[in-house]
Amino acid sequence: MTTRRVLTVAVFGLAWAAAMGLRLEAQTSARWTIPVEAANEKNTLPSDDATLKAGRALYEKHCVNCHGKEGKGDGPDADKRYAADMDLTAAARAARNPDGTVFYKIWNGRLNPKMPAFSDKMSKNEVWQLITYLTSIRQKPRG
Numbered sequence: 001m002t003t004r005r006v007l008t009v010a011v012f013g014l015a016w017a018a019a020m021g022l023r024l025e026a027q028t029s030a031r032w033t034i035p036v037e038a039a040n041e042k043n044t045l046p047s048d049d050a051t052l053k054a055g056r057a058l059y060e061k062h063c064v065n066c067h068g069k070e071g072k073g074d075g076p077d078a079d080k081r082y083a084a085d086m087d088l089t090a091a092a093r094a095a096r097n098p099d100g101t102v103f104y105k106i107w108n109g110r111l112n113p114k115m116p117a118f119s120d121k122m123s124k125n126e127v128w129q130l131i132t133y134l135t136s137i138r139q140k141p142r143g
């Protein structure tokens with residue numbers, strides 16, 4: 001390789017690393033960053049008794065300590081400063097939390113405020129069961 005080539009490769013490498021750094025930064029800033037293709041994913045499970053029951057059990061196992069018995073964001077491990085952001089029942093939050101977005105949040109978690117990632121604790125199907133349950137406890141939008 002010529003020196004020029006090596007330099008070009010190095011410059012691209014650095015630019016890539018910087019871009020990845022920015023992505024990481026985005027995860028820790030005020031908002032979640034959800035890739036468009038992830039947000040567009042749809043829950044295809046039926047909202048039947050078996051799915052809701054499985055979803056509720058997963059919720060009680062993995063989420064209740066932070067998000068609270070009724071999903072209001074008031075569990076014993078909840079960070080009180082973010083109680084409103086942790087309220088999974090709020091109708092006003094439904095519009096910006098379509099199925100795919102909720103899936104992404106559960107699967108990947110976030111660093112600050114801290115929510116663990118669950119990609120190593122649940123299968124994708126289990127996460128969808130959980131989302132079926134979460135959808136059922138959401139208040140209906142007014143109007």
Ligand code: HEC
Binds near residue numbers: 062
């Ligand atoms: C260690 C505590 C903790 C646990 C355990 C936890 N979460 Fe969270 N969760 C949070 C925090 C903190 C936020 C708020 C982040 C923010 O500011 O947007 C959050 C936000 C969310 C949101 C986004 C709400 C919105 O309207 O933007 C969803 C959905 C969610 N959690 C689902 C779950 C589910 C489902 C589980 C169980 C599998 C779970 N969480 C487990 C702490 C937790």
